[in-house]
Amino acid sequence: MFRHIVKTALPVPRRTVARGFATTRARRDVEGARIASLDTFTEEENMIRESVQRFATDVVKPKVREMDENEMMDPSIIKGLFEQGLMGIETSADHGGSESSFTSAIIAIEELAKVDPSVSVLCDVHNTLVNTVLRKYATEEQKAKWLPQLSESKLGSFCLSEAASGSDAFALQTRATKSGDDYIINGSKMWITNSYEAEIFLVFANIDSSKGYKGITCFLATKDMGVQIAKKEEKLGIRASSTCTLSFDDVKIPAANIIGGEGKGYKIAIEILNEGRIGIAAQMLGLAQGAFDLAVPYTYQRSQFGQPIGTFQGMAFQFAEAATQIEAARLLTYNAARRKESGLSFVKEAAMAKWWASKVAESVSGKAIEWMGGTGFTRETGWRSIGEIRRLGRSMRGRRISSCRLLPSLFRRSIHR
Amino acid sequence: MRPSPACLLNILVPVKRAVDYAVKIRVNPQQTGVDLNVKHSMNPFDEIAVEEAVRIREKLKDEVKSIKAVTIGPPKSVDTLRTALAMGADSAIHVEIPESAPSPEPLGVAKTLRAIIDKNKEIDLVILGKQAIDDDAGQTGQMLAGLLGWSQATFASKVDIDVVNKVATVLREIDGGSEQLKCRLPLIITTDLRLNEPRYASLPNIMKAKKKPIEKLKPTDLGVDLTPILETLKVTEPPKRVGGSKVGSVDELVAKLKDAGFTGV
Numbered sequence: 237m238f239r240h241i242v243k244t245a246l247p248v249p250r251r252t253v254a255r256g257f258a259t260t261r262a263r264r265d266v267e268g269a270r271i272a273s274l275d276t277f278t279e280e281e282n283m284i285r286e287s288v289q290r291f292a293t294d295v296v297k298p299k300v301r302e303m304d305e306n307e308m309m310d311p312s313i314i315k316g317l318f319e320q321g322l323m324g325i326e327t328s329a330d331h332g333g334s335e336s337s338f339t340s341a342i343i344a345i346e347e348l349a350k351v352d353p354s355v356s357v358l359c360d361v362h363n364t365l366v367n368t369v370l371r372k373y374a375t376e377e378q379k380a381k382w383l384p385q386l387s388e389s390k391l392g393s394f395c396l397s398e399a400a401s402g403s404d405a406f407a408l409q410t411r412a413t414k415s416g417d418d419y420i421i422n423g424s425k426m427w428i429t430n431s432y433e434a435e436i437f438l439v440f441a442n443i444d445s446s447k448g449y450k451g452i453t454c455f456l457a458t459k460d461m462g463v464q465i466a467k468k469e470e471k472l473g474i475r476a477s478s479t480c481t482l483s484f485d486d487v488k489i490p491a492a493n494i495i496g497g498e499g500k501g502y503k504i505a506i507e508i509l510n511e512g513r514i515g516i517a518a519q520m521l522g523l524a525q526g527a528f529d530l531a532v533p534y535t536y537q538r539s540q541f542g543q544p545i546g547t548f549q550g551m552a553f554q555f556a557e558a559a560t561q562i563e564a565a566r567l568l569t570y571n572a573a574r575r576k577e578s579g580l581s582f583v584k585e586a587a588m589a590k591w592w593a594s595k596v597a598e599s600v601s602g603k604a605i606e607w608m609g610g611t612g613f614t615r616e617t618g619w620r621s622i623g624e625i626r627r628l629g630r631s632m633r634g635r636r637i638s639s640c641r642l643l644p645s646l647f648r649r650s651i652h653r
Numbered sequence: 654m655r656p657s658p659a660c661l662l663n664i665l666v667p668v669k670r671a672v673d674y675a676v677k678i679r680v681n682p683q684q685t686g687v688d689l690n691v692k693h694s695m696n697p698f699d700e701i702a703v704e705e706a707v708r709i710r711e712k713l714k715d716e717v718k719s720i721k722a723v724t725i726g727p728p729k730s731v732d733t734l735r736t737a738l739a740m741g742a743d744s745a746i747h748v749e750i751p752e753s754a755p756s757p758e759p760l761g762v763a764k765t766l767r768a769i770i771d772k773n774k775e776i777d778l779v780i781l782g783k784q785a786i787d788d789d790a791g792q793t794g795q796m797l798a799g800l801l802g803w804s805q806a807t808f809a810s811k812v813d814i815d816v817v818n819k820v821a822t823v824l825r826e827i828d829g830g831s832e833q834l835k836c837r838l839p840l841i842i843t844t845d846l847r848l849n850e851p852r853y854a855s856l857p858n859i860m861k862a863k864k865k866p867i868e869k870l871k872p873t874d875l876g877v878d879l880t881p882i883l884e885t886l887k888v889t890e891p892p893k894r895v896g897g898s899k900v901g902s903v904d905e906l907v908a909k910l911k912d913a914g915f916t917g918v
């Protein structure tokens with residue numbers, strides 16, 4: 237396992253730390269090779285970070301306020317994301333993707349979140365939920381049919397939650413009734429990200445409620461099959477990202493569009509949401525870093541009582557604390573990403589990363605508004621969604637309560653091993 | 654009638670790794686230079702040069718046979734070459750100098766480029782940035798043209814190439830406005846700001862760039878000596894701006910100008 241990390245990290249040792257681990261196992265595996273730090277990236281990953289950073293600053297940033305005020309994602313931004321290859325980051329080149337690492341996806345999500353969390357969540361859901369489900373569970377024919385469309389032009393959406401089932405996902409009630417070679421879907425989905433602009437939907441419906449959650453199946457639906465947008469939510473934050481209620485009225489989906497097999501939906505959902513947590517952690521991390529990077533330079537310009545307010549000791553202490561919390565979130569997020577890439581278990585680390593990063597995003601963005609004083613509170617100069625999004629991280633994809641239930645149960649399991 | 658042999662364009666784009674344009678420059682305490690422990694990236698005018706080469710290929714398609722990027726610099730400069738490859742260059746050459754070596758001077762760079770062109774005789778178009786944003790010398794392109802005896806069209810804001818007739822039409826930005834030149838290939842072009850807007854390297858292209866070849870050379874391989882012939886005596890910041898003052902009337906303004914020694918008023 238360590239050898240794998242060394243192989244990817246060694247070619248460009250940006251910051252090398254010659255530190256061995258004090259366990260016999262490590263010594264046996266590593267054999268004199270140097271393990272670089274947790275924040276070492278390959279040359280490609282660094283280039284991707286720079287490229288996305290420039291795209292975010294030059295193309296996305298000028299439109300952020302307008303999109304937020306209009307609560308609408310600018311189609312040219314979505315088009316730009318496709319053109320940059322950011323909508324098929326891990327997808328293989330045969331299917332029109334960029335064939336990059338999972339960490340590259342996390343990097344892209346973080347960099348987008350620094351500028352606009354709405355754009356970041358669009359990219360995150362499309363890559364880590366929709367694309368990954370197909371890459372992991374679809375048949376070769378299904379991959380060849382759908383992945384290129386998702387890499388090149390069509391936005392995807394992940395439809396699991398309903399009005400009566402959020403954290404308790406398996407209580408979903410959308411039904412799928414077999415009819416010849418098709419299934420007829422009836423029901424309603426709520427809180428679905430990207431749904432306003434999406435053309436491809438992964439819909440979780442139950443084909444046999446007598447089997448309980450073991451009847452839940454993942455279907456791939458296209459907009460023209462009759463997916464209807466019942467309501468677009470008006471949110472407190474990430475307003476440019478569409479969150480809608482969808483209704484399925486006798487929507488006919490061919491059985492060939494079942495992903496992963498009948499009754500496998502619950503498994504897909506659980507596994508994909510484990511990975512998805514790292515994506516959210518990256519969004520929260522980017523948000524926190526972006527807020528910090530916006531507020532702190534301001535405090536070194538704004539003078540009161542004869543000196544820049546950032547030079548007062550009281551402020552300096554707050555900066556140090558915030559910066560350290562962000563660094564911890566960064567390491568948790570990227571370590572979870574690397575563990576997943578290396579095939580190591582990562583469920584615990586992903587849950588920790590999401591929980592901590594959300595907490596940090598909330599506290600740092602709140603502080604950032606304070607540090608900026610009056611200007612932090614205006615929609616023009618403050619970071620519009622700072623005040624609202626920060627709370628979102630806790631609710632996104634499973635309340636903090638869920639992470640808080642998941643973590644202790646994992647601890648219990650590891651203690652009793 | 655015998656058909657004329659196919660003319661194909663081979664473009665060389667020299668690029669430089671310079672301090673990033675957004676960095677706040679600080680003079681070092683010894684006053685010998687600026688603090689270089691900051692972010693570096695490809696010289697913006699060189700990005701425009703790479704972009705132009707790629708656009709020429711998009712326009713002329715198969716008539717462009719190769720786009721080669723080259724840089725002269727320490728090991729870290731390879732990042733700049735990777736960016737050029739990710740933007741669309743086919744291959745690259747890295748003339749490596751030690752980390753501690755002083756930055757090459759324009760004449761040294763021009764001599765190195767000439768040596769490379771002598772080794773790669775198929776090159777018939779060289780596109781360079783008009784100047785590097787660290788030294789603002791603006792000499793390399795012109796010196797290279799002189800050394801090679803090639804035509805040059807500097808400060809280009811529009812380029813049209815006719816490969817079949819081996820002629821290029823270049824619109825130049827000059828002090829008085831603009832000037833159109835018709836030049837015979839082989840040709841040196843230096844880019845000005847308004848020539849184009851460089852693309853962002855997309856992810857698939859960044860991944861493809863990994864597989865493109867980078868040839869490593871040393872100055873001695875090319876028979877070039879990059880020892881500086883210029884000596885930097887001192888580097889200082891420009892004097893801090895002193896505040897101006899407001900005057901109440903035109904008469905007061907004239908009086909102040911006269912005091913300052915402007916007799917032509």
